[in-house]
Amino acid sequence: MGSFMQQALDEAVEAGGRGEVPIGAVIVHEGRVIARAGNRVEELADPTAHAELLAIREAARILDSPRLIGCDLYVTLEPCPMCAAAISFARIRRLYFGAYDPKGGGVDHGPHIFEQPTCHHRPEVVGGIEESRAGELLRSFSRMRYRMQPIRALDGAGPASAGHVRSSATGSARDGSLAITRGSVEKNISPRTWLFRRGRLPLAHPAAADGRRSWKSRTYAHRRPVMRDLHVRGRR
Numbered sequence: 001m002g003s004f005m006q007q008a009l010d011e012a013v014e015a016g017g018r019g020e021v022p023i024g025a026v027i028v029h030e031g032r033v034i035a036r037a038g039n040r041v042e043e044l045a046d047p048t049a050h051a052e053l054l055a056i057r058e059a060a061r062i063l064d065s066p067r068l069i070g071c072d073l074y075v076t077l078e079p080c081p082m083c084a085a086a087i088s089f090a091r092i093r094r095l096y097f098g099a100y101d102p103k104g105g106g107v108d109h110g111p112h113i114f115e116q117p118t119c120h121h122r123p124e125v126v127g128g129i130e131e132s133r134a135g136e137l138l139r140s141f142s143r144m145r146y147r148m149q150p151i152r153a154l155d156g157a158g159p160a161s162a163g164h165v166r167s168s169a170t171g172s173a174r175d176g177s178l179a180i181t182r183g184s185v186e187k188n189i190s191p192r193t194w195l196f197r198r199g200r201l202p203l204a205h206p207a208a209a210d211g212r213r214s215w216k217s218r219t220y221a222h223r224r225p226v227m228r229d230l231h232v233r234g235r236r
């Protein structure tokens with residue numbers, strides 16, 4: 001059992017190396033691993049590309065059946081509601097997961113999917129396996145993401161220097177700001193401009209909208225007409 005969770009942890013580490021949230025999963029059938037996957041949400045630009053779903057799809061393909069009878073799933077984090085429902089649909093026999101996820105979990109938290117009367121297959125569930133290692137992976141990822149806040153909080157948070165952007169591009173953990181980072185670096189434009197051209201920045205700085213004068217609105221006052229031009233051009 002331990003080695004199966006170890007393989008899931010390996011997948012999680014690899015996912016982290018690809019800039020994904022580090023979560024990994026393996027599916028075991030008759031004592032051997034038939035599918036393993038890491039989270040690929042960013043890479044595939046697919047909000048459903050969670051490790052569990054990718055592993056379930058792979059296992060179903062290999063067994064040539066939509067029902068994974070007798071299969072056990074090992075995943076490093078408590079599955080979200082979407083994956084918990086998929087685990088039920090797939091008829092997974094046992095679910096082993098690592099860290100508990102009070103914020104996003106759907107098994108022991110949130111909707112408690114397997115306890116719902118609308119859930120027609122309940123796997124045996126064992127949580128907290130290698131919890132500390134699975135949790136530490138995610139915590140180190142969160143710390144990386146926290147360092148990238150200057151970019152993520154760009155909208156209305158004042159200027160983000162090119163230095164912030166460049167340094168995050170070389171960091172190993174990236175999340176939703178990956179595209180912003182890439183665009184900023186490759187095209188050598190400011191992150192604000194990048195966001196603005198894609199209609200993700202408001203027309204004027206929020207501080208200016210309600211009449212307040214902050215250092216931010218002063219800083220950007222001279223730039224605002226340029227930004228507005230860009231915005232209008234983008235809309236045509």
Ligand SMILES: [Zn+2]
Pocket residue numbers: 050052079080081082083084
């Ligand atoms: Zn999920």
